[in-house]
Amino acid sequence: MKRFCVLLLLLAAPAAAEKRLLEAIVVRVNERILTVSDLRQRAVERAAETGKKLTPEDIPTFLQEAVDELCLLERASELKIEVERADVEAAVAQLKEQNHIADDKAFDELLANLGMTRKQLEERLKATITINRTLQKEVGQLPITEEELKSRYEKEKERFAIPEKVHLEHVLFPIKSDGSNAESQWERARRLVAAVRAGADFSQSVAEETKKGDASGGDLGEIALPDLREEVAKAVANLQTGEVSDPFAHPAGVHVIRVKNRIPSSYKPFSQVVEQLRLEEMDRRYRQRLRSVVDNLKTRYVVEVHPEYFSL
Template sequence: MRRFLTILLLLVPGLLRAQSPADDRVLDEIVAVVGNELILRSEVDAFLAGYLQQQRIPYSDELWLEALNQLIDQKVLAEHARRDTTIQISDDRVEQALQERLNQLMQQVGGQTRLEEIYGKTLTQLKAELREDFREQMLAETFRNRKLQQIRITPSEVRAWFEQFPTDSLPTLPDLVRLSHIVRYPRPSEKARQEAFEIASAIRDSIVSGRSSFEDMARRFSEDPGSAAAGGHIPDTRLADLVPEFAAVAARIPIGEISQPFETPFGVHILRVNRRQGDLIDFNHILIRIDESQADPSEAIAYLEAVRDSILQYNIPFGLMARRHSEEEATAAQGGRVVDPRTGERDLVLSALDPTWQRTIDTLEVGEISHPAEAVLLDGRRAYHIVRLDRFVPSHRVSLETDYARIEQLALQEKRQRVLRQWLNELRQSVVIRLAGKARELAERYPDKIVTSTLAQR
């Protein structure tokens, strides 16, 4: 954890100096010892810095102690997990988790080269230094999840939790809907496809001739928002995580060669594979999207009308038809059910949906299926769909009768936090925890903010 947090600290330069006026006096110190493990002040500072930056709130000593508490909790959990011989974290799992996190960091800072420049080490060296820190983190998480799975809540506990709130303080929910849909994308016109291929070919010619670098052309022309700023670079990625059309080219193209333009559902690409190791590839690509405004929707509309007629005339389950015929993979796999991509909730706020959805839903009664209509999907793509209104809950004050599932989740979340905190405090009693430096000073000022073991003398 120590070295991993150092990387995070380096990614937010200047933030800690702005937050902590004492930086000029003390750059680092040991602030806690948990068993045989040290926690440095820089670790706590880095952990807290990310939180402050994300939440956009000012530094406080109490928040610093809370960050220290979380780091102590992780080390206590890891220590107990090591004592539990039934918990084993394989090297493969550690390697996978570490690679995924490094991929995220590389995307944030602009690629592998930039990350190596920031830290002054090669990716191989970073992996070697961070591997055991990740193992500790995974041990702690596994041990904690075992406890979480044991915590349940009964209907009577849900009711008791809800009834503690005065009726006039309960929030009013807006109109909520549950929806299922079947999606078809209009096929781009041949003219639009040809234009995209011509642009990609011209870009490739400029790169191959040496007039421009791949990275420069990606920054100028690529329409992939996730990689354009990094020169089209996407670090180690599994072939299985790529769409089949892209994976087929990436698997066979010689290392360092620039591919001919090829098409995927996202548009037209050119690709350069930098490194291939097993099923992992490191590559740069440039995406030119096909102009959707030139697409002909008639085929998609006719297809959806036929699907709707089959459902209504032959009583075929909507979910079955969605799995067979919807081109939106995420909802098709769930029988067409639409969920909030941020929360996974099925209840969607009607007023928050795109106007194209609202116009379609306004014509439906619960259980009805719309005719094909144009829509801006939740991922921003334009398509046509038929929609079934599965549920409509008008604006109302929260109640157990209409919102039991939502209330149950909130009550369970509160119970889990309470039980976990009590459990963690008990676990701390069997691990020697000593505070020092800034931690000791703040713990004496805020004696109720931190729990140490009875085994240690502070």
């Protein structure tokens, strides 16, 4: 009998320890808590949304975000911010519309695939709406002047660089897989280059060669230098507008290129990127202000984080 009781204790101990671990409080802000099971559920939801599983390296940031959220929810209580049932229902309806789902059954199946119930979704949406409203009050307006955006544009101008382009024409003389026509094709290419350099029209010369049936060519349009094949980039590197390259090897045969025009490198004008800069600057300032708000809240609240309790 004694051996039987000891055996029961040995079998029960791991289960009890696991239960304690699952319900261990990992994050606490005042009386708000997140347990191991809460955070594991969030990790599952995030993986379903992003298509990327949480890694051990992600855990510090993951827990930091959880602390931030609880701090903001606590602040929402202080500000007496309320979210009505109708607000949550509107958010659910918007999600359905975004996912092109008309009926509740299909929506619940989608949630099940995400590892989430309807109740859990509604709780998360309510928290999200609450946090957003809190941030609107705490962060406030973030005005950005045109002068500030122009200054950032000048400092980061290289981001908006447009590389040099070349407008190319070409002709390709194919070489058979056994190489039996290689010598004759190289000779044709050399003759064409000599004729063009002597004054013949490149386009007309190419047209005459393509009529023979095996050559191909024409206008390649404008191509940015970084996008050129390596052998083409080398061939046109020192060519000026109107000049033709020496024949050079191409995987399919013998290639000749003519530079129809060179378009110098430039920058996208401020007017084209001002809205991009505005959004980026707003996001930067918002994150900066958010960090300041949350850090201040942490000094006022009781905050505990126990990463040792949480593992994937």
